[in-house]
Amino acid sequence: MVLVRECTLVDVAALEKISRQTFGESFADQNSPDDLKNYLAQSFNPDQLTLELSDSNSAFYFIYVADQLAGYLKVNFDNAQTEKMGAQTLEVQRIYILSAFKHQGLGTHLIHKASEIAGQLHKHRIWLGVWEHNQPARRFYEHLGFQVISDHIFTLGQSRQRDLIMARGLI
Numbered sequence: 001m002v003l004v005r006e007c008t009l010v011d012v013a014a015l016e017k018i019s020r021q022t023f024g025e026s027f028a029d030q031n032s033p034d035d036l037k038n039y040l041a042q043s044f045n046p047d048q049l050t051l052e053l054s055d056s057n058s059a060f061y062f063i064y065v066a067d068q069l070a071g072y073l074k075v076n077f078d079n080a081q082t083e084k085m086g087a088q089t090l091e092v093q094r095i096y097i098l099s100a101f102k103h104q105g106l107g108t109h110l111i112h113k114a115s116e117i118a119g120q121l122h123k124h125r126i127w128l129g130v131w132e133h134n135q136p137a138r139r140f141y142e143h144l145g146f147q148v149i150s151d152h153i154f155t156l157g158q159s160r161q162r163d164l165i166m167a168r169g170l171i
Helices: 009-030 033-043 046-054 106-120 135-143
Strands: 002-006 058-065 068-077 089-097 125-131 147-156 159-169
Touching: 002 106, 009 033, 009 046, 009 058, 009 068, 009 089, 033 147, 046 058, 058 106, 068 106, 089 106, 106 125, 125 135, 125 147, 135 159
Parallel strands: 089 125
Antiparallel strands: 002 058, 058 068, 068 089, 125 159, 147 159
């Protein structure tokens, strides 16, 4: 059984743990240990996550499989979006699944949740950034109807990386 629920401030410790673990699983092999360590400390500490959870224009959702936390989603809208994409858009800033739970359709569940939220907020489009070298993620998003519309630079420590900006309308 799959369950998706919104995170609250009481979830900060669990959010920190899963954020660090999923990001590390996804990108440790392609980045220096120091860059990764510094990024995790800066981006996924309790103060930073509390600030993000408190933003009324952002929301986090946990996804569970058989009562086990398997991943999470973060969406941004209006002024919380990391790029100026307009009032009619919703950003999927983070979508991460633990390695043990990949290839079970959980990412699709979370994209559907993002689309549901966008519809409730009267948004017409969702968008996200994906590292240009993350071929599995790119194929996944393309399969769901996302198309590359631009790019931007994502800095992880000393490494400047190109993210592709992908978007799609609501289904």
